[in-house]
Amino acid sequence: MTSPHPGHAAAVPVLALGETLLVTLQGDLHDRTAEQLQQDVTHRIVRSGAAGVVIDISGVDVVDSFLGRVLAEIAESARLLAAHTVVVGMRPAVAITLVELGLTLPGLTTALDVEQGMELLTRSRPAAADRRGRGT
Amino acid sequence: MPVSGPPVATSLPVGSDADLAWVRQRIRQTAAGLGFGLVQQTKLVTAASELARNTLVHGGGGHVEITPVTRDTTRGLRLSFVDSGPGIRDVELALTDGHTSGGGLGLGLSGARRLVHEFELDTGPGRGTTVTVVAWTADVPAARSGE
Amino acid sequence: MSEQEAVESAAREVGAFLERRREQIAQRWADAPLFRAVFTVSRDEAVEACKAVLDALSEVASAGRLEDVAAPGFDRVRDQLGRMAGSRTRTGSSPAQIADEVAALRAPTAELLRAEPSDATAAEAAETMLALTVLMGTLRLVVMQTALSSGEALIARQRQQLLEVATPVISLWEGVVAVPLIGTLDSARSQVVMESLLESVVDRRARYAILDITGVPTVDSLVAQHLMKTVAAARLMGAECIVSGIRPAIAQTIVHLGIDLGTVLTRASLADALAYALSQQGIEVSPRAGGR
Numbered sequence: 001m002t003s004p005h006p007g008h009a010a011a012v013p014v015l016a017l018g019e020t021l022l023v024t025l026q027g028d029l030h031d032r033t034a035e036q037l038q039q040d041v042t043h044r045i046v047r048s049g050a051a052g053v054v055i056d057i058s059g060v061d062v063v064d065s066f067l068g069r070v071l072a073e074i075a076e077s078a079r080l081l082a083a084h085t086v087v088v089g090m091r092p093a094v095a096i097t098l099v100e101l102g103l104t105l106p107g108l109t110t111a112l113d114v115e116q117g118m119e120l121l122t123r124s125r126p127a128a129a130d131r132r133g134r135g136t
Numbered sequence: 137m138p139v140s141g142p143p144v145a146t147s148l149p150v151g152s153d154a155d156l157a158w159v160r161q162r163i164r165q166t167a168a169g170l171g172f173g174l175v176q177q178t179k180l181v182t183a184a185s186e187l188a189r190n191t192l193v194h195g196g197g198g199h200v201e202i203t204p205v206t207r208d209t210t211r212g213l214r215l216s217f218v219d220s221g222p223g224i225r226d227v228e229l230a231l232t233d234g235h236t237s238g239g240g241l242g243l244g245l246s247g248a249r250r251l252v253h254e255f256e257l258d259t260g261p262g263r264g265t266t267v268t269v270v271a272w273t274a275d276v277p278a279a280r281s282g283e
Numbered sequence: 284m285s286e287q288e289a290v291e292s293a294a295r296e297v298g299a300f301l302e303r304r305r306e307q308i309a310q311r312w313a314d315a316p317l318f319r320a321v322f323t324v325s326r327d328e329a330v331e332a333c334k335a336v337l338d339a340l341s342e343v344a345s346a347g348r349l350e351d352v353a354a355p356g357f358d359r360v361r362d363q364l365g366r367m368a369g370s371r372t373r374t375g376s377s378p379a380q381i382a383d384e385v386a387a388l389r390a391p392t393a394e395l396l397r398a399e400p401s402d403a404t405a406a407e408a409a410e411t412m413l414a415l416t417v418l419m420g421t422l423r424l425v426v427m428q429t430a431l432s433s434g435e436a437l438i439a440r441q442r443q444q445l446l447e448v449a450t451p452v453i454s455l456w457e458g459v460v461a462v463p464l465i466g467t468l469d470s471a472r473s474q475v476v477m478e479s480l481l482e483s484v485v486d487r488r489a490r491y492a493i494l495d496i497t498g499v500p501t502v503d504s505l506v507a508q509h510l511m512k513t514v515a516a517a518r519l520m521g522a523e524c525i526v527s528g529i530r531p532a533i534a535q536t537i538v539h540l541g542i543d544l545g546t547v548l549t550r551a552s553l554a555d556a557l558a559y560a561l562s563q564q565g566i567e568v569s570p571r572a573g574g575r
Contacts, residue, residue, distance in 0.1 A: 028160055031153040031189075062160060062178060064185040065247060088521060092481035093178040095516035101182060101247040102233055104515045111521035112488055175478060209432040274439065 012037045014044055020052040020121055021045065021083075022114065026059035034070045041074050045081045052121035053078050056114050058089025068103045075108055084124060085109065088117035145203040150191045150217070159188050159200055163215065166202055170211045171273050180213065180271045183251035186244045187217045187267050195219025195265055205270065212253075212272040220264035227257060291347050293407070293414040297396075298345030300411075301337050304395055309333035311391040317384035320374070321367045332367070336360050340418060349417045352424050361429060368430035378430040385426045389419040442471075450476050452483040459560045460489040461553065465498030473509035480513065484522045491560035492517050495553045497528030507542040514547050523548065523563075527556035 012033060015022040021044055023037070041053060055071065057063065063071075075085035088111045090098075098104070111117035146166075148159050163184045167177045184200070191198045198219030205212045224230045233246045245267070249255040254270040301308065312318055313329040322329035342356035343349070371381050396415055401408065450472070455461050460483045462476055476494075484492050494513060496502065502510075510526055517524035527550040529537070537544060550556040561568060 028157045030157050061164075062181050062185060064182050064189070065244060066185075066189060086521075090520045091178075092478065092485060092516070092520065093175045095481060095519040096175055096477060096512075097178045097182045097251065098519055099512045099515045100179065100250050101186075102250070103247070105519065108519075110519055112484070112490060113521075116488075116490070116521065209436055 012040070014040055016044070016048055016050065017118075019050055020054055020118060021048070021050045023053065023055045024059065025055065025057050028062065029060070029067060031066060034067055038070055038074050038077070042077050042081065045078055045083050050083055053083055053085040054114055054117040054121065055085065055087045056089050056117075057087060057094075058091065058113070061091065061094065063090070063094050063098055065101060065103055068098060068101075068105060072105055072108060084121060086111050086117040086120055089113050145201050147199050147201050149197075149199050150188050150219075151197040153192070156185060156188050156192065160185050163202060163213070166204065167213055167271075170204055170213060172213070172271070173273075176271065176273065179251040180215075183248040183269060183271075184215055186248040187215070187269070190244050190267070191217045191219045191265075194224075195221030198264075207272070210272050210274050212270050214268065214270045216266060216268045218264070218266045223261045223263050223265055224257075224259040225261050227259060231257070289407070289410050290414070293410040294344050294347045294349050294418075296403075296407075296411045297349075297414045297418060298341045298343075300396055300399065300415075301341040301344065304399075305334055305337050305341075307395060308337055308392055311395070312336075312388055315384070315388055315391070317367070317371075317381070317388065320384075321370050332363060335363055336422070340422060343421070344414070344418055349414055350421055352421055352428065354421075357425050361425070364426050365429040365432070368426055369436075372430060378427055381430045382423050382427045385423045386419070388422075389416065392419070450479055452479050454483075454487055454489075455493070455557050456561060456566075458487070458489050458564065459491045459493065459557060460484065460487055461493035461495055461556075463495045463498065463553070467501075468499060468506045468509065470505065470509070473506070473513075477509065477513045477516065480524075481516055481520065484517060484520060490522055491563070492522050492524045493553065493556045493560070494524060494526045495528045495556070496526060496533070497530070497553065499528075499533075502529075502533045502536060504540055504542055507537065507540075507544060511544070511547060523560075525550055525556045525559060527551070527553045 012026075012029075013024050014037075015024070021041065023041060025037075029037075044050065045053070053074070055074065057071075060067075071087055075087070078085045086109045090110065109120070111120050146162065148162060149155055150159060160181050164177055164181050167180050172180065188200060191200070196219060198217065198221070201214075201216040201218070203214045203216075205214050231246050231249065245257070248267075248269065252269040252271045254268075256268045257265070258268070259265040309330045312333040313322075313326055318329040318333055322332060339356045339360040342359075343351070343354045346354060346356060348354040348356070368378075368381055371384075372378075376384075393412065393415060396412060403411070450462055450464070452460055452462050460480065462480050464476065468476070480492050480494065483489065494510065496510075499506070514524040514526070525548045526544075529549055529551070548559075550559055558568065
């Protein structure tokens with residue numbers, strides 16, 4: 001399927017798969033990279049007319065309140081642009097830590113892996129497809 | 137119980153968000169080397185990330201001291217986040233969930249406190265802030281288990 | 284020479300003696316029960332182990348810290364002594380017996396010290412012998428300490444293993460895992476339950492995780508707290524956690540305590556929870572036509 005981009009730690013690959021954007025986060029994210037990503041994703045949604053965003057965090061070993069907030073904000077701004085966001089692949093240790101930290105991210109849709117995330121988006125797709133004209 | 141540590145403290149600067157990433161990485165390595173389990177490592181590194189960001193955002197930068205410690209047979213890691221910023225006026229308020237002065241979710245101090253075994257806050261208006269936390273490799277240090 | 288100086292000089296003398304006669308003492312110690320019983324396979328290893336202990340003692344003595352169990356010199360052999368004590372403990376020796384075996388190392392050492400050619404006065408020789416005795420007493424304490432703590436470590440390890448054995452995660456169906464909990468849930472156990480359930484969610488790609496508490500006698504607010512944390516963590520990972528088997532008495536307690544399990548999906552029994560998980564995946568279980 002997707003191969004993780006080599007090289008720059010600062011670059012977060014955003015891949016368009018049909019009507020879905022696949023964002024793969026890897027390793028330790030700098031705060032600035034995370035903020036940059038937030039902008040990139042919203043721009044890509046607008047440009048491509050994507051109906052869904054899957055953010056794969058299976059390669060992330062620490063999610064603190066900052067990154068947690070960034071994820072929640074990406075989902076929220078995507079929602080305003082009529083795209084649904086699914087965060088997938090959170091590791092058990094990260095999930096346990098976030099709960100202990102007090103960050104349960106109730107507004108966020110989650111799935112076990114990219115495949116199940118895609119499936120989840122497809123199931124809620126028909127309504128979204130009707131809504132959207134074939135725009136730019 | 138006496139807490140003694142070999143004199144191998146490491147001091148790292150906290151002055152940019154690149155420093156935060158480096159601090160997380162070093163603490164992860166040190167904790168893994170001391171025998172912390174994966175969940176405990178993750179908790180400690182996350183707490184460190186919250187506290188280092190506090191040092192950076194509210195304290196205007198500073199440094200963190202990383203010191204391996206032992207108590208009886210239990211090994212642990214002590215982290216001190218030191219800044220000479222404006223300090224915290226209302227400590228109790230700063231430790232309340234949801235309180236924020238930096239635009240975050242307000243979970244920095246209170247959340248980090250729940251992720252470690254020991255937490256100490258030394259601050260006052262105008263005299264900077266030092267947050268010291270300790271995490272042990274075993275969840276219940278042998279000295280305290282009383283079941 | 285003041286008394287203080289005499290003690291310090293005797294300590295240095297012992298340190299130098301241990302270094303000078305390292306080989307001879309090590310050869311004698313290797314035959315003592317403590318080392319012989321641990322290093323049953325290779326005598327050379329026993330001798331090496333003896334030398335490591337001797338080096339530590341020599342360093343402690345030369346630093347003038349004869350009575351200090353926390354002297355840095357001991358740190359180098361603490362691990363080794365711990366392993367030796369642990370090995371003796373496992374074969375059934377009590378810490379007191381181990382301590383006796385350490386005490387038995389003093390006599391052969393003292394014998395060699397007495398045989399040393401020396402131009403020291405009788406008083407100086409006596410002081411040196413006393414210093415050696417004190418040092419060996421300190422070693423006995425250090426070993427005692429490590430023997431006790433290796434016993435504790437053994438207990439802690441067994442406790443951990445017991446916890447893991449007591450919480451098996453089972454696959455009920457493709458994509459459905461369950462942990463039947465039996466007995467009291469304390470915080471260490473809840474932690475293990477949470478971690479193993481979430482690990483299996485990843486390993487088996489399970490979208491549904493069932494915590495069955497039929498066998499749990501009481502649920503207090505702390506246990507409820509753990510249940511809710513597990514549910515929240517599973518949700519963050521993209522799985523749904525169902526708590527089943529809440530008996531009527533426990534349901535009443537939960538209401539009485541004012542615990543809000545509102546965010547937790549509950550079912551009366553494990554079977555009901557499984558039926559829910561299956562129906563959510565579009566699987567329906569019904570009697571076969573013509574079946575009994």
